[in-house]
Amino acid sequence: MNTVQYKCPYCGGELTFKPEEQKFGCDYCDSYFEEAEIAKMYDEVNRMAEENADPDAQTLESENDYSQFEDSEFTEQTRLYSCNSCGAEIIAEETSAATFCYYCHNPVVLAGRLTGEYRPNYVIPFAYTREKALESFKTWCKSKWFLPKDFKSEQQLEKMSGVYVPFWLTSCTANASLSCIGERKRSWTSGSYRITEIREYAVKRSGSFPFQRVPSDGAKKIEDALMDAIEPYHYKDIRDFSMQYLSGFLAEKYDVTWEDSVGRVKERIKEGCSQKLRESVTGYSGVKAVNVNVGYKGVAKEYALMPVWFMNYHYKGKTYSSAMNGQTGKLAGTPPLDMNKLLIACSGLFLAVTTIATLIGGFLQ
Numbered sequence: 001m002n003t004v005q006y007k008c009p010y011c012g013g014e015l016t017f018k019p020e021e022q023k024f025g026c027d028y029c030d031s032y033f034e035e036a037e038i039a040k041m042y043d044e045v046n047r048m049a050e051e052n053a054d055p056d057a058q059t060l061e062s063e064n065d066y067s068q069f070e071d072s073e074f075t076e077q078t079r080l081y082s083c084n085s086c087g088a089e090i091i092a093e094e095t096s097a098a099t100f101c102y103y104c105h106n107p108v109v110l111a112g113r114l115t116g117e118y119r120p121n122y123v124i125p126f127a128y129t130r131e132k133a134l135e136s137f138k139t140w141c142k143s144k145w146f147l148p149k150d151f152k153s154e155q156q157l158e159k160m161s162g163v164y165v166p167f168w169l170t171s172c173t174a175n176a177s178l179s180c181i182g183e184r185k186r187s188w189t190s191g192s193y194r195i196t197e198i199r200e201y202a203v204k205r206s207g208s209f210p211f212q213r214v215p216s217d218g219a220k221k222i223e224d225a226l227m228d229a230i231e232p233y234h235y236k237d238i239r240d241f242s243m244q245y246l247s248g249f250l251a252e253k254y255d256v257t258w259e260d261s262v263g264r265v266k267e268r269i270k271e272g273c274s275q276k277l278r279e280s281v282t283g284y285s286g287v288k289a290v291n292v293n294v295g296y297k298g299v300a301k302e303y304a305l306m307p308v309w310f311m312n313y314h315y316k317g318k319t320y321s322s323a324m325n326g327q328t329g330k331l332a333g334t335p336p337l338d339m340n341k342l343l344i345a346c347s348g349l350f351l352a353v354t355t356i357a358t359l360i361g362g363f364l365q
Contacts, residue, residue, distance in 0.1 A: 016248025218254030
């Protein structure tokens with residue numbers, strides 16, 4: 001079994017996770033189910049899917065004649081799966097873990113992508129519905145004056161996608177030390193001279209700081225800075241991973257290992273330690289030659305899927321990405337700038353300033 005689809009036991013409709021209810025629901029008969037109920041119904045299905053699934057599924061050439069796909073990179077990075085609802089073959093990217101059937105539009109979980117080392121420890125479910133995410137996005141756009149006309153069109157808004165993004169969570173104890181030179185200045189007047197005395201002191205601080213679940217995304221195709229910008233995630237809502245949470249959303253498996261991402265995490269931890277130690281250096285008029293060293297103990301890693309609403313927009317040969325934290329609603333991104341709108345606005349402002357200056361000049365004459 002290469003795919004898993006979750007069906008309503010009452011009407012056979014597709015079950016998807018409903019953020020507003022924090023339950024699994026059927027859009028056809030309006031039934032809702034708790035996580036424990038779905039887990040009980042599909043425990044055997046999930047187990048068999050994980051045991052029997054081939055993580056690589058099949059390449060495009062293996063089952064059928066796909067000679068029209070001559071791009072070797074394409075065939076290496078895509079796989080075929082079968083939709084259990086309509087029998088259609090689904091082409092999925094190598095890192096996709098959940099998607100939709102292109103023919104019947106039913107959600108499909110690619111079970112083989114989430115087994116073994118790729119099985120997440122945890123998941124934070126979506127709390128923002130698509131409707132709520134779109135509402136927030138429209139409000140965010142109102143503060144952007146020079147957006148292209150179709151940036152928030154209905155056609156563009158339909159492209160918003162809910163994606164479970166792979167994240168590494170790193171925990172450790174950081175033993176940090178800071179050394180710097182603190183300056184104290186004292187000035188006084190003697191006769192016609194102004195005298196300034198500068199005294200320098202060697203300052204040292206140290207401390208032990210616990211860090212729990214520092215996040216770093218594990219997907220190459222997703223910009224690190226964009227994911228950093230929508231933090232934090234609140235771990236009070238974190239749950240043990242179950243495949244059914246992916247139903248109705250897209251999902252990716254990691255293609256950046258923890259070993260490749262831990263360097264960036266350590267830099268973030270070092271920055272946090274430095275900030276805390278710097279805050280303890282008080283009573284000086286200035287600080288210079290700051291040096292921070294950090295030792296890491298008890299380093300542990302966890303693998304989790306985090307909810308993100310994505311909006312990608314292609315404008316003049318460049319892709320602009322916006323992202324919203326699917327748990328908190330925090331939104332970030334760099335929208336495109338319509339230069340024509342900007343030039344018109346600048347021209348109007350220039351004309352207004354010129355007109356006002358002319359009127360004032362005429363009035364003063």
